Amino acid sequence: MTDHLAPLAAAVDSARGVWGEQAIESLPPGALMKLMEGLSEAQRLLDAGRARVAAEIARQSRPELGPAGLAKTQGFRNPTALIASVTGSGSGEASRLVKVGEATAPRMTLSGQQKPARHPFVAEALAAGRIGSPAASAIVTMLDRVALRADPTAIAEAERTLVEKAPGLGADQFAKLVTRAEAFLDPAGVTRREDELRADRATHMYEDRHGMLVVNSKFDPEHAAPVKAYIDTYVTAQLAAQRDENAPDAARPTIPQMQADALTLLAAHALGCASSDLPVQGATVVVRIDHADLVNETGYAAIDGLTQPVSVATARRMAGGGGIISCVLGSESEILDWGRRKRLFTEPQKLALVERDGGCAMCGAPPSHTKAHHLRWWARDAGPTDLSNGVLLCESCHHRIHDNGWDIRIAGAGTRAKVWFLPPAHVDAARTPRLGGRARFDYAA
Known part of the structure; x- marks a missing residue:
């Protein structure tokens, strides 16, 4: 078995060992989570393999080969159409696979020497199964877009940072991070985009046939x-x-x-x-x-x-x-501490918590969907109404933390402090802290 396929085979074997012959409904929560993690890792590794194969299909179908190109000999007008047909995906998904594969495959010089991939950090993380092709595509697309305007050193550091932060983030959350990274790399691009968006703002009103104003x-x-x-x-x-x-x-x-x-x-x-x-x-x-x-x-x-x-x-x-x-x-961040003089957090304190947490510190919901909660309860634990003892949580995350045994720790002081969530032992036996709050989504190279 080649080195490229060994990690994928190991991930599949691991998932097979958890699932075995059991019905999915009979698996306990811990095994169910382990199975999902194993299958997800296998999917990411499979994505990496598909991207490499797609890039090679594109290389063997390049225009200069004419009718002898792979895609045309198979009866397709271009490699994208061939890949879409084989995978059952759309042309957009096929194009993304080719783009990721080309950006992460080793390059060959005219003399036949092999050079590192154009995006080496993405290539390594993709091959290791830490990120999938959607995250890889988001990083590669953004970095290529700013390549002519941003400093090469900053671009390389941004690639490394985004690859490190990608695991554990959903697609929408990661898109937010990539957007912030692009603004950091190309601030002038923010202004250009704003001018376009401002010119495109509009409100259209009309009455439909039922008399509703739309x-x-x-x-x-x-x-x-x-x-x-x-x-x-x-x-x-x-x-x-x-x-x-x-x-x-x-x-x-x-x-x-x-x-x-x-x-x-x-x-x-x-x-x-x-x-x-x-x-x-x-x-x-x-x-x-x-x-x-x-x-x-x-x-x-x-x-x-x-x-x-x-x-x-x-x-x-x-x-x-x-x-x-x-x-x-x-x-230096200003620290707002009210001790036990007030039970409820004041408006200035809530604004300071918004600066630190960005909204719900656990799921990222906007500030308007959250409330300030004491970490050490006011009545039971004599907890003070201080920033270091407060956190912004939406209603759902608040109940999930209290009902399922999660702990919260605040590292640092003021609005630059970081919020860490400690999962219960039945979720993670090592109780590895998970970064929350604004620090999880803000980009800083």
Whole structure:
């Protein structure tokens, strides 16, 4: 057996050993998780093999070979069509396999000497089964996009950093990280993209045949931030109110209906200008930027609740408007500690927790979906209402932590501290800490 296939065979054998002849329903939770991990590792290793094969098919089908190329001799117009037919995938998936394979395969010089892959860190992680082809494709595509504008050393460091952070992140979470990395490597690109998005913002309204007003809008990050903050805050308040009501589920509005209600009430308030009728207070947009970037007009800024970074110029413009809080972070973070003088976390403390946790520290849900919770309980453990004893969690993660025996540790002080989640022994016998909070998703080369 070749060295390329040995890891794949080992992963399959491991999964087969867990599953065996048993029915999947009879496996205990620990074995079920081990099986999923084994099958996922096998899938990633299989992805690596398919990418290498796809790249070789493309090489043997290159245009200069004409009718003698592999794809055409097999009856296909190009290698993408051949791969899509064999794999049963679409042309986009086939193209991605070829691109990943070409970026991670060893290169040959004109003299016949072998050189390392164009993206060696991605190639090594892919071959080892630590990342799959979707993550590899996201990294390669982004790095190739900024290659002509970013420093080569920074690109290499970004590749290494992204490969290290990819394991354990879902596709949507990893996409957020790659987006931040691109902004770091090419801040000017953020401004170019913003100009395009700003020019493309639009709202279309029409009445359908039933008399419904249909509103279809798209906003650039600058204009989206206050809209999203208000709607998210309104929906969160409505969901909290529902828990205190006894109305049947069928009579309760859905989340899309609540979002529509939020816009309706906001428009009614603006027309009537009666502040006492505003159903939600405290919807806040926070724009975050490092002091050095603000002074030197370098880097980029971030808006809570939105994935896309914004330029320094946009951050300054937003900070000059009402309802916007600009948070400038220096080299030292301010520590807000209230001890046991207050049981509930104050608004300044909650904003500081947002700076540290970014939203739900466990799953990454936006700040408007979270509440500040004591790590050491106020009543039972005499826990203080301090940043070091608080964490932002959504309702689901809060229950999961308390019900399943997870522990939380805060390393460091202030808004630059890191949140670590310790799984229970039945999930991980070694109880290996898992990084949470903003540090898990923020990119820093």
